[in-house]
Amino acid sequence: MVKYIKYRYSTQSLTYLHLIYKYLIAFPRKPIYLQNKKAMNIKDFTEDPEVTELIAKIQTKNPKVSDTLDDQGNQYVDIVMEGGGVLGIALVGYTYALEQAKIKFCSLAGTSAGAINAMLLASVKPTKYATISEELIDIISNKNFFDFVDGEPYVKKIIKDVLSEQPMIWVGIKNLFNIGKLIRLIKEELGLNEGKNFEDWVKQILETHQINTTRDLQNHRNTVASQLKLKEGVTGNTVFTSKIAIIASDVTTQTKVEFPLHKELYFKNSDEVSPSKYVRATMSIPLFFKPFTVQNLPTNQETLWKDTVGYEGEIPKKINFVDGGTLSNFPINVFHLSAGVPRKPTFGVRLGKDRQKFNSIKTFLKYFFAIFNTMRYLHDYDFLLKNRDYKHLIGMIDTDGHNWLNFDITDEEKLDLFKRGVRAAADFLEKFDWEGYKKLRGTLG
Structure with missing residues (x-):
């Protein structure tokens, strides 16, 4: 049997298996007692005792965070996620808390899960509830995230088994005869899951709120911007713009792409493209999704191409996009003003703390992922080092103990992530x- 396995699977194939293991197995797995019970609803989130206590505390403080307002007295900030x-569920908790403090969003940006929240905040209009974030809570409370795992049945089974409490050796034995198919799928299709369920889900949400095209999205954001003004006693530019920036990685031309800014490079009739495609591009987790x-x-x-992204080669017939996080997982620089005092801040929201300890590189896989993570964060870290005032604008959500790829997430885990976002x-x-931040910016020239 051992000889057969050695013959059957090459060193390259075993490397694929190790990468899958790293993505799906080498993370905290779901405790067996955490099982879905009754269907959740928005009240499970918003009426949780800890959440209501934190929101009351925020509203009592009534924080002043911007000089940009609307006629209802809401303050406006730019936000990057x-x-x-x-783990993006925690971002919904964070933005829910901001909205409960009467803080709204002018320009929005993000990568992968951050881009999903940015797109929905930029598109959804409050209909059932008072705020956009409450609409999003209603959406995620009823969503089975494992629907996004839309590969072949054997792929779903393997992923489900890996995320369960079963011993890993037993998972391997049960799925032994599907391992070859799994490897072939990755080599031929470059990923396990289509990602179509996710794209269709986002598209349906957007269309429910009359966002069918990129033009619809921009018109809606222009309407938001037209309602903004400076608070009394503050002078400056009173012409506001509301942008959205979805970061994706074009690995064919090696381009960091910002949608919809770069849409004309990739799409004919680009104003008619559904914004759901931009989000699908940025969430293409390597190996996990095609x-x-x-x-x-x-x-x-x-x-x-040359003028916008610096690409001078032949235009390809096909472009492959992968997760925007492979190039910039936290694109905090996207709305940066290099000089002057801003009339609204750019808030950043991070999921977990990085660089708290050094990498212990004792195996090839640890070496590989140390290189990968260094590359994906290098640009963001470099910007933050050169613009240290941003440390005052960034909130950190503690996500320890949660697996970022646990699409089989339980209701209890959803609520925990949401509460962590509110807490942060x-x-x-x-x-x-x-006021202190504005004074600091005034000293920077």
């Missing part, structure tokens, strides 16, 4: 000093 798979592909690109665009927002607002 980090990627992190299902790359998002775009074919039949606009022709005769060589000058535009309350802590951030308690410490943030808008």
Whole structure:
């Protein structure tokens, strides 16, 4: 049997298996007692005792965070959110807490899970509830995230088994005869899951709120911007713009892509493209999801490619996109003003703390992932080192103990992540000093 396995699977194939293991197995697994019970609803989140206590504390403080307002007295900020798979539920908790403090969002950006929250916050209009975040809570409370695992039945079974409490050796034995198919699938299709269920889910949400095209999205954001003004006594530019920036990685031309800014490079009739495609591009987790592909690109665009993204080669017939986090998982620089005092801050939200300890590199896999993680965060870290004032704008959500790829997440885990987001927002607002930050920016020239 041992000889057969050695013959059957090459060293390259075993490397694929190790990568799958790293993604799915080498993370905290779901305790056996955490099982879904009754269907959740929005009240399970918003009426949780800890959440209501934190929201009351925030509202009592009534934090002043911006000089940009609307006629209802809501304050407006720009916001950038980090990627992190299902940990993005914590981002919903964070933005819910901000909205409960009458803090709304002008420009929004993110990668992967951060991009999902950014797109929905930028598109959804309050209909059933008072705030956009409450609409999002209603959406996620009823969503089975394992629906996003839309590969072949044997793929779903293996992933489900891996995320269960079963011993890993037993998972391997049970699925032994599917391992070959799994490896072939990755080699031929470059990923385990289509990602279509996810794209269709986002598209349906957007269309429910009359966002069918990129033009619809921009028109909606223009409407938001037109309602903004500076608070009394503050002078400056009173023409506001509301942008959205979804970061994706074009691995075909080695381009860090910002949608919808770069849409004309990739899509004909780009104003008619559904924004759900931008989010699908940024959430293409390598191996787990197949790359998002775009074919039949606009022709005769060589000058535009060179001027916008610096690519000078032949325009490919097909582009593969993978998770934007492979190039920039926290694109905090996207709305940066290099000089002057801003009239609204750019808040950043991170999922977990990085660089708290050094990498212990004792195996090839640890070496590989140390290189990978260094590359994906290098640009973001470099920007933060050169712009240290941003440390006053960034909130950190503690996500320890949660697996970013646990699409089989339980209701209890959803609620825990949401509460961690609310908790982090309350802590951030308690410490943030808008007037002090403006004074600091005034000294930077």
